Amino acid sequence: MVDFRRSVAIVLALAVAVPLAACSNDKKPAFTDPAEAASAAPATSALPESTTAALPATLSITPAAGKKDVPVSTEIGLKVSNGKVTSVKLTDAKGKAVAGKLRDDNSSWVPGTTLATKQAYTAEVTATADNGTTTTSKTTFTTMGAPGKRTGTGLYLFDGQTYGVAMPVVVEFTPGVKKADRAAVQKRMFVETSPSQPGTWSWTSSGTQAYYRAPEYWQTGTTIKVRIAVGGLPIGNGFYGDRDRSATSKIGRKFEMKVDNATKKMTVTQDGKTVRTMPVSLGKKSTPSSSGTMVVMEKMASTVFDTTDTDGASGYRTTIQYAQRLTWSGQYIHSAPWSTGAQGRTNVSHGCVNVSPSNASWLFDxxxxxxxxxVKGTGDELDYGNGWTPWDVSWKKFAEGSALPVPADLG
Structure with a gap:
């Protein structure tokens, strides 16, 4: 026989315990007496119940099964609920596996190389639910043939090279990428740095170049690993990226050159310490040097400057030693033995930074x-995009050129 007084006491006790159970991870009480369990049923129905952990993972993937003419840049799109993706396997028609990795947000799996044209691929994806059960989905698709129109690309970073601390990652596109298509392209341009120094991409107005930099100069010893995964990527107007490009490079010591028109001097520092000061002659009034922060783009022990094609009879053709390019328009640091008397005193060049042969040789090495x-104080401001100019603007201004959102706390 059920003890009525005992049952009432249990119900009252459970009713008092309900508010505590809502903020606790404790399990529901286990009743050993069937009579007690029956009497307590109305009170326990008020306890919150969670069935999320018991649900299996739901998974959908793309490309859709049987889809044809898929771009060779395709990613395996992933949408999962009640779990996470724990395995992705992509194989070609011969069963050969394709390497790749998940995006940071787990929205897709990116193949580590451009896929082959007119090839069947099978993707098998497994998701693991919170309760440990697994769900697997498969899809088989076929890639498109070679595209008729391709966008040429270039990467100004090379394997095994050591660069200065202001070296941006520079990618070139011919023809340029229109604004509406830049976000899709930017999502396929990957940069990894060790130690980690997050940055962002920024596009020039023409869309012919994109730069990547962090808020500050790279740290000495940084490894930069880049993959421009645009091979076969639809870029707009029927154009597709020509190929993937990649490089792994190092960053060397911190070496800076600062030129002041007021003093007609260059101050050279290495790792924060002044190592040399030298007189310079900058561009004369009719051909002023540009003021701004530039980057050494190219070094030539000997070259020929020839302006006769553009300037005609007023042009010149002369051999130049120890030339270091700063802009596309032709601003260099170089040896100028003919202007040593003017260096440190007056500006006589056609826009270049003239230094003596001995100083030019020292710098070049x-x-x-x-x-x-x-360079500062010349009165002529550097045009953005005239050279590798991402450091000539503030971080805020630079980030505005990104086609994708930039984290507010970055920089």
Whole structure:
């Protein structure tokens, strides 16, 4: 026989315990007496119950099964609920596996290489639910043939090279990428740095170049690993990226050159310490040097400057030693034995930074591609995109050129 007084006491006790159970991870009480369990049923119905952990994972993937003419840049799209993706396997028609990895947000799995044209691929994805059960989905698709129109690309970073601390990752597109298509392209441009120094991409107005930099110069010893995974990527107007490009490079010591028109001097520092000061002659009034922060883009022990094609009879053709390019328009640091008398006193060049042969030779031996050069006080401002100019603007301004959102706390 059920003890009525005992049952009432249990119900009252459970009713008092309900508010505590809502903020606790404790399990529901286990009743050993069937009479007690029956009497307590109305009170326990008020306890919150969670069945999420018991649900299996739901998984959907793309491309859709049987889809044809898929771009060779395709990713395996992933949508999962009540769990997470724990395995992705992509194989070609011969069963050969394709390497790849998940995006940070787990929205897709990116093949580590451009897929082959007119090839069947099978993707098998497994998701694991919170309760440990697994769900697997498969899809087989066929890639498209070779595209008729391709966008040419270039990567100004090379395997095994050591660069200066201001070296941006520079990617070139011919023809340029229109604004509406830049976000899709930018999502396929991957940069990894060790130690980690997050940055962002920023596009020039024409869309012919994109730069990647962090808020500050790279740390000495940084490894930069880049993959521009645009091979076969639809870029707009029927164009597709020509190929994937990649490089792994190092960052060297911090070497900076600062030129002041007021003093007609260049101050050279290495790792924060002044190592040399030298007189310079900058561009004369009719051909002023540009003021701004530039980067050494190219080094040539000997070259020929020839302006006769553009300037006609007023042009010149002369051999130049120890030339270091700063802009596309032709601003260099170089040896100028003909202007040593003017160096440190007056400006006589056609826009270049003239230094003596001995100073030019010394600099040439010390510098790396990617070393920063800042010129100030000439009255002529550097045009953005005239050279590798991402350091000539503030971080805020630079980030505005990104086609994708930039984290507010970055920089």
């Amino acid at each position: 010390k510098t790396l591609i990617g070393d920063p050069v800042t």
